[in-house]
Amino acid sequence: MNQQLLLQEALSYGRPFTRYGKPAGYIPELAKIDPNRLGVAICSLEDGSIITAGECDAYFTMQSIAKVMSLILAIEHNGFEYVFTKVGMEPTGDAFNSMVRLDQLTDNKPFNPMINAGAIAVASCIRGSCLAERQQACVDFARLLTGNPEVDIDFSVFRSEKATGYKNRAIINLMKSNGIIDGEVEEHLDLYFSICSISANCKDLSYFAAVLANNGVDPRSGRELVPLRVVKLVRSLMVTCGMYDYSGEFAATVGMPSKSGVGGGIISAPIGKCGIGVYGPALDVKGNSVGGLKVLEYLSDKMGLNMF
Numbered sequence: 001m002n003q004q005l006l007l008q009e010a011l012s013y014g015r016p017f018t019r020y021g022k023p024a025g026y027i028p029e030l031a032k033i034d035p036n037r038l039g040v041a042i043c044s045l046e047d048g049s050i051i052t053a054g055e056c057d058a059y060f061t062m063q064s065i066a067k068v069m070s071l072i073l074a075i076e077h078n079g080f081e082y083v084f085t086k087v088g089m090e091p092t093g094d095a096f097n098s099m100v101r102l103d104q105l106t107d108n109k110p111f112n113p114m115i116n117a118g119a120i121a122v123a124s125c126i127r128g129s130c131l132a133e134r135q136q137a138c139v140d141f142a143r144l145l146t147g148n149p150e151v152d153i154d155f156s157v158f159r160s161e162k163a164t165g166y167k168n169r170a171i172i173n174l175m176k177s178n179g180i181i182d183g184e185v186e187e188h189l190d191l192y193f194s195i196c197s198i199s200a201n202c203k204d205l206s207y208f209a210a211v212l213a214n215n216g217v218d219p220r221s222g223r224e225l226v227p228l229r230v231v232k233l234v235r236s237l238m239v240t241c242g243m244y245d246y247s248g249e250f251a252a253t254v255g256m257p258s259k260s261g262v263g264g265g266i267i268s269a270p271i272g273k274c275g276i277g278v279y280g281p282a283l284d285v286k287g288n289s290v291g292g293l294k295v296l297e298y299l300s301d302k303m304g305l306n307m308f
């Protein structure tokens with residue numbers, strides 16, 4: 001079937017489900033977004049061309065999806081071994097912002113880089129002489145991986161999250177007292193909120209997903225953007241931890257390395273097949289886009305993308 005038609009069908013399948021969710025309320029700026037939005041984009045690994053359906057030009061904050069980018073950048077800055085002295089690789093089965101187990105570990109490391117605690121520890125490894133330089137490094141990297149020079153930090157969401165991020169502040173302080181964080185907590189936390197507030201559209205997400213599905217190679221230029229060893233690690237963490245405490249069921253039913261964010265985006269990177277970006281700000285209780293999950297379920301089934 002024609003892919004354009006397939007995307008339209010996937011949207012029609014997912015749309016009715018958006019009414020069962022609502023935008024993330026704990027970040028005031030996100031609570032204002034229209035919950036009925038839904039969009040999907042697929043990027044070809046052959047030439048980087050993108051086909052879309054629905055809400056694909058609207059910019060929204062990547063939130064936890066950017067945790068994938070910051071992990072790659074932190075590894076680029078410090079090497080694999082160093083970063084994994086700060087964070088582990090195990091799924092938690094807990095909510096993304098949970099801190100219950102942070103104080104119960106022998107090595108004190110947060111479980112994995114896809115939950116808030118792990119991503120904050122990873123952000124603390126991103127180098128630069130000051131906050132502005134570190135923010136710029138993250139934005140430049142996001143532009144490279146999405147192929148879109150317009151990608152930037154949405155400072156209204158940043159300020160909103162910074163003003164209300166008590167839980168994340170508690171998490172970083174606990175990790176600081178447990179010896180995981182070097183340097184000043186406030187600057188690292190600002191960097192983490194900036195990374196979450198990087199704003200992109202559905203097409204950009206599909207492009208980034210295509211780079212991951214294409215073993216780290218930019219589908220347009222043919223240039224290697226991420227080393228294969230790192231891509232393999234990132235994709236495996238996306239499978240085991242990328243959809244928060246829904247990762248197990250998502251792997252069992254949809255079967256694609258994926259990462260969601262509370263801005264409503266999800267990336268999926270079926271290996272060697274294509275890159276997919278979806279956007280639907282109505283979230284379920286676990287923080288995943290309700291409509292987005294249904295769209296991915298539909299595409300995985302109809303396009304034979306389930307890796308298992």
Ligand code: GLN
Nearest residue numbers: 063064096116196261262
């Ligand atoms: N910025 C969000 C937070 O720290 C990211 C969480 C998410 O997308 N799951 O809570």
